Amino acid sequence: MVANCAPTPKDYRNMGIEISRLRRQFGTFVALDDVSLSIGDGEFVAVLGPSGSGKTSLLRILAGLDQPDSGSVFRDGQNLLALDARRRGVGLVFQHYALFPHMTVAQNVAFGLRVRPWRLRPKAQMIKTAVEELLCKVELEGLAGRYPSQLSGGQRQRVALARALAIEPRLLLLDEPFGALDAQVRVTLRGWLREFHRSLGITSLFVTHDQDEALEMADRVVVMNRGRIEQVGTPEQVYRQPATPFVSRFIARGQSLPGEVRGQHLHLFGHAWRIENPAVVDAHEVAVHVRPEDIVPAVTPGDGLKAQLLSLRHVAGSVRASLRVENWDQPLEAHWSERDWARYSGATDDGLGIHLQAVTVFAADREGRVHMRSTVHPPSASAPVAVGPWRRIEA
Amino acid sequence: MATALDAALGGGPLMAAVAAVVSIGRPAWPTRIARVALVLAALTVLGWLMVLPLLAIFAEALRHGLAFYLQAIREPDTLAAVRLTLTVAAIAVPLNMVFGVAAAWSMAHFEFRGKTWLGALIDLPFSISPVVCGMVLILVYGKDGWLGSWLEAQGLQVIFAMPGLVLATVLVTLPYVARELIPLMQAQGSDQEEAALTLGASGWQIFFRVTLPRVRWALLYGVLLCNARAMGEFGAVYVVSGHLRGLTNTLPLQVDQLSQENFSAAFAVASLLALLTVLTLGIKRLVEWRHGGELRANT
Amino acid sequence: MTRHVLPGFRLSTGYTLLVLGSCVLLPLTALLWTACELGPAGWWAQIGTRRVLAALKLSFGGALLAATIDAVLGLLVAWVLVRYRFAFRRQCDALVDLPFALPTAVAGIALTALYAPNGWLGSRLAPLGIEVAYTRLGVLLAMVFVGLPFVVRTLQPVLESMESDLEEAAYTLGATSFQRFFRVLLPLLLPTLLTGYALALARAIGEYGSVIFIAGNRLFRTEIAPYLIVQKIDSQYDYRGAAALGAVMLAASLLLLLAMAWLQRWTRRWAVVR
Numbered sequence: 011m012v013a014n015c016a017p018t019p020k021d022y023r024n025m026g027i028e029i030s031r032l033r034r035q036f037g038t039f040v041a042l043d044d045v046s047l048s049i050g051d052g053e054f055v056a057v058l059g060p061s062g063s064g065k066t067s068l069l070r071i072l073a074g075l076d077q078p079d080s081g082s083v084f085r086d087g088q089n090l091l092a093l094d095a096r097r098r099g100v101g102l103v104f105q106h107y108a109l110f111p112h113m114t115v116a117q118n119v120a121f122g123l124r125v126r127p128w129r130l131r132p133k134a135q136m137i138k139t140a141v142e143e144l145l146c147k148v149e150l151e152g153l154a155g156r157y158p159s160q161l162s163g164g165q166r167q168r169v170a171l172a173r174a175l176a177i178e179p180r181l182l183l184l185d186e187p188f189g190a191l192d193a194q195v196r197v198t199l200r201g202w203l204r205e206f207h208r209s210l211g212i213t214s215l216f217v218t219h220d221q222d223e224a225l226e227m228a229d230r231v232v233v234m235n236r237g238r239i240e241q242v243g244t245p246e247q248v249y250r251q252p253a254t255p256f257v258s259r260f261i262a263r264g265q266s267l268p269g270e271v272r273g274q275h276l277h278l279f280g281h282a283w284r285i286e287n288p289a290v291v292d293a294h295e296v297a298v299h300v301r302p303e304d305i306v307p308a309v310t311p312g313d314g315l316k317a318q319l320l321s322l323r324h325v326a327g328s329v330r331a332s333l334r335v336e337n338w339d340q341p342l343e344a345h346w347s348e349r350d351w352a353r354y355s356g357a358t359d360d361g362l363g364i365h366l367q368a369v370t371v372f373a374a375d376r377e378g379r380v381h382m383r384s385t386v387h388p389p390s391a392s393a394p395v396a397v398g399p400w401r402r403i404e405a
Numbered sequence: 406m407a408t409a410l411d412a413a414l415g416g417g418p419l420m421a422a423v424a425a426v427v428s429i430g431r432p433a434w435p436t437r438i439a440r441v442a443l444v445l446a447a448l449t450v451l452g453w454l455m456v457l458p459l460l461a462i463f464a465e466a467l468r469h470g471l472a473f474y475l476q477a478i479r480e481p482d483t484l485a486a487v488r489l490t491l492t493v494a495a496i497a498v499p500l501n502m503v504f505g506v507a508a509a510w511s512m513a514h515f516e517f518r519g520k521t522w523l524g525a526l527i528d529l530p531f532s533i534s535p536v537v538c539g540m541v542l543i544l545v546y547g548k549d550g551w552l553g554s555w556l557e558a559q560g561l562q563v564i565f566a567m568p569g570l571v572l573a574t575v576l577v578t579l580p581y582v583a584r585e586l587i588p589l590m591q592a593q594g595s596d597q598e599e600a601a602l603t604l605g606a607s608g609w610q611i612f613f614r615v616t617l618p619r620v621r622w623a624l625l626y627g628v629l630l631c632n633a634r635a636m637g638e639f640g641a642v643y644v645v646s647g648h649l650r651g652l653t654n655t656l657p658l659q660v661d662q663l664s665q666e667n668f669s670a671a672f673a674v675a676s677l678l679a680l681l682t683v684l685t686l687g688i689k690r691l692v693e694w695r696h697g698g699e700l701r702a703n704t
Numbered sequence: 705m706t707r708h709v710l711p712g713f714r715l716s717t718g719y720t721l722l723v724l725g726s727c728v729l730l731p732l733t734a735l736l737w738t739a740c741e742l743g744p745a746g747w748w749a750q751i752g753t754r755r756v757l758a759a760l761k762l763s764f765g766g767a768l769l770a771a772t773i774d775a776v777l778g779l780l781v782a783w784v785l786v787r788y789r790f791a792f793r794r795q796c797d798a799l800v801d802l803p804f805a806l807p808t809a810v811a812g813i814a815l816t817a818l819y820a821p822n823g824w825l826g827s828r829l830a831p832l833g834i835e836v837a838y839t840r841l842g843v844l845l846a847m848v849f850v851g852l853p854f855v856v857r858t859l860q861p862v863l864e865s866m867e868s869d870l871e872e873a874a875y876t877l878g879a880t881s882f883q884r885f886f887r888v889l890l891p892l893l894l895p896t897l898l899t900g901y902a903l904a905l906a907r908a909i910g911e912y913g914s915v916i917f918i919a920g921n922r923l924f925r926t927e928i929a930p931y932l933i934v935q936k937i938d939s940q941y942d943y944r945g946a947a948a949l950g951a952v953m954l955a956a957s958l959l960l961l962l963a964m965a966w967l968q969r970w971t972r973r974w975a976v977v978r
Contacts, residue, residue, distance in 0.1 A: 100603060125610045461817050511720050527720075528961070529957075536912045537933065541732055544947065599709065602711075608710070639807060640808065643913075682806045686798050
């Protein structure tokens with residue numbers, strides 16, 4: 011197989027999945043724009059993005075249900091795109107499961123084995139054993155004789171999983187695995203699927219638009235927007251060090267602040283910080299973001315930025331406040347714990363003082379291509395601070 | 406209460422009828438009377454247009470007693486017509502079944518240029534007069550037709566022979582199976598077929614194991630209607646058959662010829678077709694009742 | 705590189721096109737070709753005779769009237785079948801399909817037997833001065849018969865899917881029952897009703913078997929266009945005359961199809977808004 015492939019710069023053997031420069035266009039809509047990604051053996055990767063970001067296109071191309079306009083996908087040195095979906099050995103769990111309604115659970119799971127060419131088809135007894143094992147793994151023993159319509163949403167999802175695993179795929183794809191479930195079942199199944207993946211160790215990729223889902227379950231998160239990959243990183247990385255304003259907004263609910271760079275200084279709410287980094291001084295565009303949990307109330311009344319409390323909601327252990335800061339027309343969202351709020355609670359009708367514990371600065375060059383990012387921890391006073399160190403990120 | 410008030414104020418049968426139609430909750434008296442009137446009106450329409458003709462067929466067929474009836478049916482020409490009708494249907498219906506399945510597979514699972522036109526073309530025979538359908542076949546496959554002379558040289562007579570009857574029947578009943586399957590398969594989408602594909606199934610395996618079981622009742626339904634129409638087709642077949650008694654007369658043509666000579670015998674033969682109709686409607690109802698959910702696209 | 709993921713695109717589409725080509729496209733092309741060969745003058749020579757014009761007038765006029773009657777009766781029947789529960793409702797529902805499934809020749813002789821002067825209904829109507837069999841009224845009756853199920857079966861699913869929440873919404877907004885019917889229900893049903901009307905019309909224009917028996921086919925009076933086509937082919941072997949007339953019928957069918965396609969788009973656009 012390797013001999014037939016076009017010469018490749020690297021030896022991909024035992025390197026998992028190597029996706030490079032995928033492009034897919036539907037009419038004028040660009041679903042995938044130069045997407046490259048490598049997935050290690052046994053990794054659990056989440057592709058996260060809003061609807062229309064191209065994540066489902068990526069999944070369908072990997073499954074063989076669509077072909078890219080250009081680009082390549084290699085698995086252990088084997089050109090995956092040259093194989094049709096039938097022979098690809100990729101397990102796909104559909105968003106709405108696509109279980110065969112006229113087959114029992116056992117028949118659904120056995121399908122992939124029963125349709126094998128006569129020579130490769132296991133004996134009936136072996137199929138039966140395999141199905142039993144799989145149903146045991148997904149904790150559905152005893153439901154083998156049921157029809158999909160007689161199952162709950164969570165059970166259906168596990169049948170779909172067992173069915174995909176029956177063909178012993180080397181890559182497992184899950185399309186919005188929890189999209190069709192209600193909120194409670196969702197949360198329970200997340201942990202279950204995480205553990206399940208760990209026990210199998212099969213390279214898996216799942217697509218979701220739910221940030222919590224991606225961050226909670228995946229080893230690595232791929233954040234997509236408008237057909238492009240914005241950032242690839244561990245859940246911690248994409249939260250702490252968002253590469254682009256989009257990632258900051260989407261993952262960490264980053265909110266824009268009216269910061270601007272004039273000369274050598276970053277100006278924000280009447281405070282100015284000296285900037286040491288020439289790249290930012292030269293930046294064409296600057297975006298300053300703050301996360302809801304980085305806005306904290308000042309201990310002493312009168313301290314910090316003056317803000318007005320627009321609304322306050324108590325949501326099971328946390329307090330969500332909507333604030334209006336002086337000289338900024340966009341309301342800011344702040345999240346505090348109940349305990350912190352009780353400690354600070356010095357708010358009056360006139361307002362309260364707030365501190366920004368950390369803001370993230372993104373600077374783009376004139377082409378808008380290179381983003382600079384840094385997290386600043388402004389002290390309460392307007393002492394000059396050095397902004398940096400900077401990291402260059404190709405976006 | 407507003408309903409009753411409307412009806413009372415508006416007076417007149419139209420207002421009462423309207424009130425009956427759109428009343429909500431527990432209807433007031435004038436509304437209930439109007440409801441009953443509406444139901445009775447509908448029953449009258451159905452009784453007058455549907456039940457009476459059906460009863461007339463059997464009444465006329467049995468007018469001269471059972472013995473006459475049986476004798477009329479046992480007539481050799483009639484038996485020949487029965488055989489021919491069954492043969493034509495036995496060829497035409499499976500052909501249309503295959504066509505319907507192929508058309509539905511193509512329309513439901515693929516996007517291609519001209520798809521809308523293809524859909525319109527499939528429906529076309531529905532809206533063309535059967536007589537025109539028969540005539541156009543003569544223009545192509547008749548003695549002086551485009552292909553007719555060549556086919557005759559190959560020893561195949563189409564018009565005024567069996568192939569013509571089959572062709573006319575196929576043309577007239579072409580959309581029946583496709584019409585049932587296309588909306589259903591389009592609504593079901595390609596997810597399950599794609600799932601089967603990723604699990605390693607081949608095209609035929611996907612069709613026989615995944616698609617067919619899900620559309621089987623709709624397929625049966627379409628075949629049933631197609632068959633009823635195929636056995637009862639008159640206009641198109643009339644034009645291409647040449648109606649040679651005992652040779653190219655199907656049952657409906659036999660009814661037509663007998664009706665000019667012996668009305669009761671014609672009704673005896675017609676009653677056979679009417680029985681087929683009643684049977685068809687019965688099975689159709691049964692399928693709708695037992696498997697209604699699998700016929701409609703929205704469930 | 706093909707984008708068709710599922711197998712069988714070439715086989716299914718190819719076979720569909722093959723059948724459509726040999727059974728539908730080729731014959732229809734032959735019809736248009738033959739009609740075109742006549743030229744406008746030749747075509748008018750075939751169509752412009754008193755007999756043909758009378759038949760066309762009866763076919764189209766009768767069909768228009770019949771479809772209108774079907775629209776009214778069909779709305780009534782569909783409404784009653786969907787909204788009310790009464791004895792034998794299922795059986796009534798099944799009966800609606802009778803004109804679909806009953807062979808047209810059988811329907812034709814049954815109607816004739818009923819309405820002939822010595823028939824069960826005909827003998828009762830005769831003293832009132834109403835003649836049905838062998839008159840234009842008979843033609844109309846047969847056309848109404850074949851068209852009714854089209855209207856009922858088109859309306860039924862729409863009526864079912866509307867349920868009653870729309871009316872209830874209108875009710876809570878203070879609409880009277882009269883307003884609910886004419887402002888809410890009828891506008892919603894109109895596209896569907898028109899589609900059913902067009903289907904019934906197409907069927908009535910082309911209908912042969914059910915009509916010719918009860919029509920009696922009297923010269924200038926009760927001859928319909930399909931009957932003339934058959935006459936030209938069957939007894940006069942006049943294929944060109946038949947083709948000229950057939951082309952008119954085909955054109956009418958195609959126009960109706962176009963109208964229906966437009967109607968369906970209208971309905972669909974509306975469905976999105978709803």
